[in-house]
Amino acid sequence: xxxxxxxxxxxxxxxxxxxxxxxxxxxxxxxxxxxxxxxxxxxxxxxxxxxxxxxxxxxxxxxxxxxxxxxxxxxxxxxxxxxxxxxxxxxxxxxxxxxxxxxxxxxxxxxx
Amino acid sequence: xxxxxxxxxxxxxxxxxxxxxxxxxxxxxxxxxxxxxxxxxxxxxxxxxxxxxxxxxxxxxxxxxxxxxxxxxxxxxxxxxxxxxxxxxxxxxxxxxxxxxxxxxxxxxxxxxx
Numbered sequence: 001x002x003x004x005x006x007x008x009x010x011x012x013x014x015x016x017x018x019x020x021x022x023x024x025x026x027x028x029x030x031x032x033x034x035x036x037x038x039x040x041x042x043x044x045x046x047x048x049x050x051x052x053x054x055x056x057x058x059x060x061x062x063x064x065x066x067x068x069x070x071x072x073x074x075x076x077x078x079x080x081x082x083x084x085x086x087x088x089x090x091x092x093x094x095x096x097x098x099x100x101x102x103x104x105x106x107x108x109x110x111x112x
Numbered sequence: 113x114x115x116x117x118x119x120x121x122x123x124x125x126x127x128x129x130x131x132x133x134x135x136x137x138x139x140x141x142x143x144x145x146x147x148x149x150x151x152x153x154x155x156x157x158x159x160x161x162x163x164x165x166x167x168x169x170x171x172x173x174x175x176x177x178x179x180x181x182x183x184x185x186x187x188x189x190x191x192x193x194x195x196x197x198x199x200x201x202x203x204x205x206x207x208x209x210x211x212x213x214x215x216x217x218x219x220x221x222x223x224x225x226x
Binding site for chain 1: 149202214220
């Protein structure tokens, strides 16, 4: 699976959009970009995923660059409850087993 | 619909003791997983199951055993606990192993081995 790099931490004002970047320059054609988040002391929570088109759901939007080497997760109106560690993951199903490799992620602090 | 639940939420063990962690899901998922999360290490896969009655080893299986006797339950056993097994354990499940597979995680079990 391709590796990802994310900034270790970010701040965002409550009510503003939070834009979390992720670089995945070695991504291959059959790898998807997934985003999860982990609120303190809870299990990881799936947010969104995509292959090459931009995606939107009730939680967030995912913008993937045309060359697929980077992406941005957008939380349109951040709330205090969005304070969490956000993980960007690229992955493809393997023949033996699947695993989700979580790196350090980005610690997002939403400030009142 | 409770999703993925884990029992217990917290446990303290002495070195050499045994215990079983229970994971249950009510989403009729085929795949279930056990991870451990340690500071600065992300999540590491211990064991996984692709269906009732089948299990397989992940990245860090030593010292753990698992069983999947029922589709909705996945048990993680520690035969002889060691301090190195102090960690937060997460269970996850998913419907299938396709490219768009999404894993749903439980709330975690915090284990302290003295």
